[in-house]
Amino acid sequence: MPLSPTARKHEEQQQQQQNTCNCSEGEEEESFSREDTVYHTIRTSTAAKTGHQMDNPAPSTVVIRIGVPDLEQTKCMRFNLDAPVWVSKQRILCTLNQTLKDVLNYGLFQPAYNGRVGKFLDEERLLREYPAPSDTPIPYLEFRYKKRVYTQSHIEEKQLAKLHTKANLKKFMEYIQYRHAEKISKMLDKGLDPNFHDPDTGECPLTLAVQLENTSEIIKLLRNGGAHLDFRTRDGLTALHKAVRCRNHTALITLLDLGASPDYKDSRGLTPLYHSSMVGGDPYCCELILHDHATVGCMDENGWQEIHQACRYGHVQHLEHLLFYGADMSSQNASGNTALHICALYNQEAIIFYLQDKYLAFAVARGI
Template sequence: MDYVQQKNNEKVEKMCTQGLDANFHDSQGETPLTLAAGIPNNRAVIVSLIGGGAHIDFRNSEGQTAMHKASFLSSFENVKTLIELGASPNYRDPIGLTPLYYNMLTADSNDQVAELLLREAADIGVTDMHGNHEIHQACKNGLTKHVEHLLYFGAQIDAENVNGNTPLHVCAVNNHLNVQEFFYSEEHII
């Protein structure tokens, strides 16, 4: 795990060829692959781990795949690598959330990750326990480009959560005028 954190691909590859089981959980519940996916621009280590026997959709102890971790941390290169190697953008964590949903959870999220997942046929309309869709989370965090991508790929502009709030309500409550203005632009007038 130290070599994974250090991005020391040569050591990781050597350990895998010597028979290391790349599918284990460390004391924090991470797998080598979920740990690697959380480190930006870690393509070589990810490729070595999968080449060395790591199951691409193996979950950490919290039920997250490497794709969940890379998506949450908005690591475009890692998400792209995982997709190229065959990872699914649609595996769900124990509460039913996908990597696309994870990508909407922080205000500094990279919209290129969302677009890449959507282009790979990521499920849209996944809801959390409060009935919030991906688009609600994007509005909550002021992610205008994410909202644009979601709508382009078919997200419901008028989706309601359990409280009856639409994405526009969420934008207003969180004072994200930039996203509200997007909703009222000529092509998206609601």
């Protein structure tokens, strides 16, 4: 049953907790605490799905041998071929008996075979899209930390170690900050891996680039130099999330053109579309990711969807786009409140007037 307006205090307390998580980019946290939170989020979101899959087993499944080099473990697991790689990754994390540092930046890696270069599986593509070698009875994948995949055979480990000093990595971030494309290109050509965190800010090169203006060329350089589009900052955000939060539609278009998925998840399992519904501003970013087939209906730990957030903050144009692409106005959060209840709780008159006009026009058109 929906909460009455007197329950607004309860809703505000929930949202204050959410905002604390959302604004944690500038806060210092203990690494073990952050990893524990990530593991808890993944296990909570996966438990219900796993139970449902046991009751209704997927028709297309495959047994894959998973190697975890950092833990020196190997195990065989059954996966749904028609589920995204992200789901398989969650299942693996739930079975680990040891904690991995920066676990969100671990991914499934397909080793080289038959002359093909090894590669990391994109988290939002279906597992079916990555065929296994036909001569292997049980396919093998590695669960490892995402790094640049080198195709050059002449690069030596000693040479890479000299290149990846703290001074060089700091210099590389400065080149991005000041948009020195030529210097960035030279360091990448030498073999620098652009998948790392700045020790001070927690940003990675790609997420820093998407927050700056006129950096499409640099974004492409980083991608061609081995940057993973789904590599996350220390706070668990991908470059796509950062571009949306900064309302940088030029960077967003570049990322989507390079093959980034609009459904990448952050450390809370939230998509860029969800973040767009919260931050508001220019709705063009929201429209872009919806046009790129973003999934509508992402839900946070309190049952809030994009449509609830748009109504909470009075983002009329975002709400209009969400409804056009199929958002459900009748969906309820954990407290039983629909988006319309949220409008009333937070006195968002502009949203209410918009909805009245919309449904009045609908009634007139239908002759109701």
